[in-house]
Every structure is written in structure tokens, then in C-alpha cells.
Amino acid sequence: MTQPTEPNRLQLNEQGRLRHFLTLDGLNREILTEILDTADSFIEVGERSIKKVPLLRGKTVVNLFFEASTRTRSTFELAAKRLSADVLNLNISTSATSKGESLSDTLQNLEAMASDMFVVRHSQSGAPHFIAESVTPKVSIINAGDGRHAHPTQAMLDMLTIRQHKGHFEGLKVAIVGDILHSRVARSQIRALNTLGVDEVRVIAPNTLLPVDIESLGASVFNSMKDGLDDVDVIIMLRLQKERMEGALLPSEHEFYELYGLTTEKLKYAKPDAIVMHPGPINRGVEIESAVADGPQSVILNQVTNGIAVRMAVMSMAMSGQTAAISTSS
Amino acid sequence: MTALLDVESLLVEMCDDLKEHLTTKKIDSPCVIGIRTGGVWLASYIHKKLNIKEPCGELDISFYRDDFTRIGLNPTVKPSSLPFETEGRDIVLVDDVVMSGRTIRAAMNELFDYGRPASITLVALIDLDGRELPIQPDIVGQKMALKDNQQIKLKGPEGLALEVTEK
Numbered sequence: 001m002t003q004p005t006e007p008n009r010l011q012l013n014e015q016g017r018l019r020h021f022l023t024l025d026g027l028n029r030e031i032l033t034e035i036l037d038t039a040d041s042f043i044e045v046g047e048r049s050i051k052k053v054p055l056l057r058g059k060t061v062v063n064l065f066f067e068a069s070t071r072t073r074s075t076f077e078l079a080a081k082r083l084s085a086d087v088l089n090l091n092i093s094t095s096a097t098s099k100g101e102s103l104s105d106t107l108q109n110l111e112a113m114a115s116d117m118f119v120v121r122h123s124q125s126g127a128p129h130f131i132a133e134s135v136t137p138k139v140s141i142i143n144a145g146d147g148r149h150a151h152p153t154q155a156m157l158d159m160l161t162i163r164q165h166k167g168h169f170e171g172l173k174v175a176i177v178g179d180i181l182h183s184r185v186a187r188s189q190i191r192a193l194n195t196l197g198v199d200e201v202r203v204i205a206p207n208t209l210l211p212v213d214i215e216s217l218g219a220s221v222f223n224s225m226k227d228g229l230d231d232v233d234v235i236i237m238l239r240l241q242k243e244r245m246e247g248a249l250l251p252s253e254h255e256f257y258e259l260y261g262l263t264t265e266k267l268k269y270a271k272p273d274a275i276v277m278h279p280g281p282i283n284r285g286v287e288i289e290s291a292v293a294d295g296p297q298s299v300i301l302n303q304v305t306n307g308i309a310v311r312m313a314v315m316s317m318a319m320s321g322q323t324a325a326i327s328t329s330s
Numbered sequence: 331m332t333a334l335l336d337v338e339s340l341l342v343e344m345c346d347d348l349k350e351h352l353t354t355k356k357i358d359s360p361c362v363i364g365i366r367t368g369g370v371w372l373a374s375y376i377h378k379k380l381n382i383k384e385p386c387g388e389l390d391i392s393f394y395r396d397d398f399t400r401i402g403l404n405p406t407v408k409p410s411s412l413p414f415e416t417e418g419r420d421i422v423l424v425d426d427v428v429m430s431g432r433t434i435r436a437a438m439n440e441l442f443d444y445g446r447p448a449s450i451t452l453v454a455l456i457d458l459d460g461r462e463l464p465i466q467p468d469i470v471g472q473k474m475a476l477k478d479n480q481q482i483k484l485k486g487p488e489g490l491a492l493e494v495t496e497k
Contacts, residue, residue, distance in 0.1 A: 017402060037406060044409030045393070050443045053393035055403075320402040 010132050013325035018317045020132045020141040023150040024191040032159070032195055038313035039160050039306070045082055046308060055316050056085035059116040063089045064131075065144070066122040071280055071304065072144050072154070076119045079311035088115070104134060111136055116322070117315065118142070125149035125184075137326055140318040142311075148184050154279055155188035157310040159196060161303050162234055165275050169196040175228050175270075176219070177204040177260060178238035178287055181211050185279050186238060194218040204228035205260065225260060229269035237262050237278040237287050253286050263289045267297065275299045337490040340455060340471035341372065345379045347469045348422065348453060357420040357449070363387035363412065365437050368426030368484035372455055375490075376424060387412040389423075394436035410440065417445030426484040428454040428470075431463035456482060456492070 008026040013019040018031065045053055061080040065073055073089065080087045090110075110118070117140045120128040125147030132141040145151040159169075166172055174193055180186045180203050193201045194217075201219045203210065214221060222228030229235065240256065262276065276288075276298045284290050293300060352360060361384050364373025370388050377386040392398075392407040423437060434452060441447060454467040459475040476482060476494065485491045 038403055041390075041392070041407035041409060048444065052443065054439065055393055055398055316398075316403055320398060323400065324402070 010129065013321045015321075015324055017321040017324060018314070019321035019325050020128075021152055021314045021318055022128050022132060022141065022143045024152045024155060024188050024195065025150070027195070029195050029197070032156070032192060035156055035310065035313050035317065036160050036163060038317060039156070039309040042082075042309040042312040043306070045312070046305065051082050052084055053082065054084045056080065056083035056116075056319055059083075059085045059319060060114060061085045061087050061117045061119060061315070062110055062115045063087065063119045063144075064092070064110075064121070065090070066092045066120075066127070067145070069121055069144070071307070072121065075304070075307040076142075076144060076153075076311050079308050079315060080117075080119075082308065083312055083316060085117075085315075088113075103131075107131060107134060111139060115139060117319065119144050121145045123147055138322070140322045142314060142318060145184055148182055148187070150188050151184040151279075152188050152192075153307070153311055153314055154185050155192045156314070157303055157307040158185075158189055158236065158277060158279070159192050160306045160310055161277060161299050162275070164302065164306070165299060166233060169193070169198045172198045172234060173200045173202065173232045174198050174234040174236065175202045175204055175222075175232045176236045176238065177225070177228070177262065179209045179240045180205050180214060180238065181209045182241040183238050186236075187217065189236060190217045190219050202228050202232065206256075225262075225266045226269055229266060232270045233274055235262065235267070235270055235274055235276050237276065239279065239281060239283060240286055257286055261285070261287055261289065262292050264291050264295070267292055273297075277303055279303065335472060335492050337455065337471075337484070337492060341375050341379075341490075344453060344455070344469050344471050345376055348376065348451070349380065351451060351468055352420075352422075355420075355449070355451075357451075359383070360420045360422045360451070361387060361414055361416065362422045362424065363389050363441070365423070365425040365433060366390045366408070368455075368486065369424045371484070371487040371490060372426060372453075373422075373424040374487070376422070376453065385413045387414065389437055389440060391433060391436040391440055394440045396432060396436065412444055415445060416441060416447050418448050419445075421447045421450045422453060423450050424453045426454070427456045427458060427482055428452075428465070428467050429458040429460045431461050431465035434465045435463055455484065458482070 011020040011022050063073055063076055077087050119142045120131055121144040127146050128141050128143040143152055176186050190201050202222055203214055203219045204222045278300050282293055362373050362377040362382050364370035373386055388411045390407050390410050392404045452467040453469040455471040457467055457470045457473045479497050480494050481497055482494050485493055
């Protein structure tokens with residue numbers, strides 16, 4: 001599948017409102033801030049005894065996961081349910097596609113069931129974009145991670161977590177550490193951080209785990225934790241995506257941990273009030289020391305909680321944009 | 331733009347009426363909740379005047395609007411704040427203007443998501459002609475009818491004043 005080239009032609013409606021959520025490419029600061037503000041207002045819903053609001057009552061959301069996921073799928077499911085939508089979790093490995101049905105036929109069947117939103121995770125970059133091109137105007141597509149391309153809701157929940165703890169983006173130095181090469185999360189994070197106006201985005205990794213075009217995305221490259229973490233406000237650790245590694249990109253996990261694992265000692269290179277983030281799942285002793293992952297500077301579990309609020313925000317904004325687009329065209 | 335009606339004197343009369351209403355209903359420990367934004371300003375006044383023990387609650391009904399898919403979400407929604415249990419309590423719900431009744435419907439839907447109140451007394455500063463739902467305030471400051479091209483807005487929170495503007 002090809003990389004999407006004009007994401008906003010698809011993901012914004014005629015009024016410039018979100019209609020699909022495929023990538024952060026091309027989305028301006030106002031829309032990203034609107035997502036964060038809306039997510040902020042949904043946090044309180046998760047603290048109520050009845051954790052539901054009726055915004056998507058009567059709507060059907062299909063979690064269409066072509067790639068395994070527990071955390072992302074669960075938080076999307078909870079987000080949809082807290083918006084009062086009906087949720088269908090489609091396990092692709094046991095669905096008709098494994099019996100030979102084409103993706104288009106599967107989608108048409110789901111549309112015929114009057115689905116309103118597909119949350120799509122796929123190992124191929126551009127798959128949600130392709131699906132958004134294919135579906136009827138009555139369906140919104142939310143990208144829950146595609147190949148090495150984008151994971152926009154993960155990036156936005158990270159932005160919400162940073163804003164909660166730092167209050168602003170201006171003047172911040174943010175380091176992203178680890179397997180940048182295979183990380184769709186890192187690409188979306190770099191895009192979001194630059195759009196929201198941080199001072200500097202750094203990536204810290206061995207050259208074998210860095211894509212060649214990384215500096216063109218707006219990140220400065222460091223190969224040493226000492227230099228890269230110097231004076232940073234936010235440290236985002238990434239998971240080593242061993243399942244995506246096709247060759248021997250690392251001498252050993254042990255050596256990676258020695259050089260790039262975040263330990264209590266290496267954390268001291270950053271500002272004393274720096275926060276530590278990780279999109280999960282964590283490989284303890286590979287990317288991060290347990291004492292840091294569970295320590296006072298870790299906001300990893302805040303990220304998980306914020307994931308529900310951000311996904312509620314994106315789903316409700318896309319559904320509102322979809323309805324506006326349909327009423328304009330009819 | 332026209333400023334009209336003395337909000338302060340309307341509020342004094344409304345508080346007297348509300349006291350009498352609560353006495354008749356044998357309600358001695360109500361909770362006061364204002365609907366954002368104007369309703370919160372009025373609720374704060376009523377809360378103080380009636381010397382209510384519980385803190386004043388604030389309700390933001392944005393997530394419960396029935397026109398969300400047409401107008402979208404307000405990104406500056408602030409969380410509702412109900413610093414008391416609503417289950418089994420007598421609620422005094424305050425809004426600045428009641429017209430279609432849809433805001434009050436949304437507010438009641440939200441209140442019931444926090445618990446089942448024993449009763450809800452509805453207080454509105456202005457009752458405009460134009461009801462679309464069978465919802466009527468118990469206490470009203472002033473009944474009014476506007477022309478089609480007019481709208482009314484409560485200005486505040488300091489020096490509360492009502493303004494009628496052309497759309």
C-alpha cells in the first residue's frame with residue numbers, strides 16, 4: 001500500500017472539522033489543541049460512578065484490528081462504551097478474511113450492518129487511509145496504528161500527558177529514546193511536538209535503529225544518552241519492536257540496555273523534574289529499569305488513563321464531523 | 331442592544347418564592363446546582379441568600395446536548411462539579427433562561443447519571459415563550475416573549491444584567 005499523500009483531503013470535512021483521524025500530518029495547532037481540550041473535559045467522566053455520557057448513543061463502532069493489541073484495543077473499546085456506542089470487536093484472525101474474503105468485501109459487510117465508525121489497526125502503512133477512501137460517507141475511520149507510518153491517538157495521549165504535567169509546550173526539550181526505526185508512535189510524536197511548539201525534539205538511538213530521514217521530520221539526532229538527555233524536560237522511552245526487526249540490528253538486548261536503557265543513573269542527566277513516559281508494553285530491563293518505570297518521575301499509567309479520554313475526544317469529534325459532512329452533501 | 335430588567339430585584343423575589351416553595355414541599359436541606367454559565371452565577375446568589383450548607387454545584391451539559399451531531403462539541407467544556415452526593419437529595423436546579431426546555435432535559439439526564447435525586451425544583455430567571463418539551467420551571471423571575479430576530483443574554487458574574495440583542 002502507498003503512503004498517504006493528501007491526508008487532509010480525506011480527514012477534514014468542508015468546514016475543516018475532523019471527519020476521519022488517520023494521521024497528524026497536515027493537522028494544524030488549532031485542531032491538535034481542540035483534541036487536547038476536548039480530551040481534558042472527558043477525564044472527569046472516567047472519575048464518575050457512572051462513567052458514561054450519551055454522545056454516541058445509537059452509534060456502532062467496529063474495532064477492526066488486523067494486528068494484535070491489548071492496550072490500544074481495550075482503551076478504544078472503553079472510550080466508545082463511555083460515549084454509549086455499541087462496540088463490535090472483530091478478531092481478524094478468526095474472521096472471514098482468513099477464509100479468503102477480500103478486505104473490500106469484509107468492509108462492505110460491516111457497512112451493511114450500519115456501522116458508523118471503524119477503528120483500524122493494520123501492519124501495513126496506509127491501510128486506514130485506503131479504507132477511508134473505500135468506505136461510504138456514513139463511516140468514519142480512526143487510525144489505531146498502521147505499519148511504521150502513524151499512531152496518532154497514541155501521540156495525542158502523550159501530548160495530553162505532557163500538557164498535564166508541564167502546563168505548556170513552549171520551551172520544552174523532549175527526548176525520544178530507543179527503536180525509532182520501527183516506531184509509528186515516534187513519527188506521530190515528533191509531528192505533534194513540533195506542531196504544538198516545543199523548543200526541541202531529540203531522538204536518541206543507535207544509528208541502526210534510526211530512519212535515514214529522521215532529521216527532516218524535525219528531530220535532532222543523538223547517539224549517546226548522556227548528551228541526548230542533557231537538560232530535557234520529557235523522556236519518552238520506546239519499546240524495542242523485536243517482531244518488526246528483519247536483521248540483526250542490535251548486538252544484544254543486554255548491550256542495548258547498557259547503552260540506551262533508562263536507569264536511575266542515566267535519568268540524572270535530565271532536568272530534576274523531567275517526566276518519564278513509555279507507550280507500553282514495557283520491557284523491563286531492556287528499555288527501562290523497574291525503579292524508573294515505577295518511580296516518582298514516571299507518568300506511564302497516566303498515559304494509559306489519558307488514552308481513554310483522547311480516544312473519546314477523537315471519536316466524538318469525528319462523528320460530529322461526519323454528520324456535518326453528510327448533511328452538507330445531501 | 332438593550333439592557334432591561336433589574337436582575338437583583340428579580341433575584342430577591344425569586345429567593346422569597348423559592349423559600350416558600352421549599353417550605354410547602356417540606357424540603358429543609360436542598361442542594362443548589364447551576365447550569366453553566368449564567369445559571370451558575372444565579373445559583374451562587376441563591377445559595378448565599380438561602381444560606382445553604384452544602385457547597386454550590388455546577389453542571390456543564392455539553393455532553394448531553396441532543397444537537398451534538400449537528401453543532402459539534404464545545405472544546406472548552408469544563409467538568410461538572412457536584413461536591414455532594416445527589417442520590418436521594420432535593421435538588422434546586424438553576425438556569426438563566428428557559429426556552430425550548432432542551433437544556434433542562436439534558437441537565438436532568440446528566441443529574442440522573444450521578445444518582446437518583448428525591449426531587450428537582452427548577453428555577454429560571456427568564457421564561458421565554460417557545461417551549462418544545464413539557465418542562466416548566468417552578469420558580470420564575472420574569473416571563474417574556476422575544477421577536478424572532480432577538481436573543482437574550484445574562485451578563486456577569488459581577489453586576490448581573492440582562493441584554494436583548496439582535497441576531
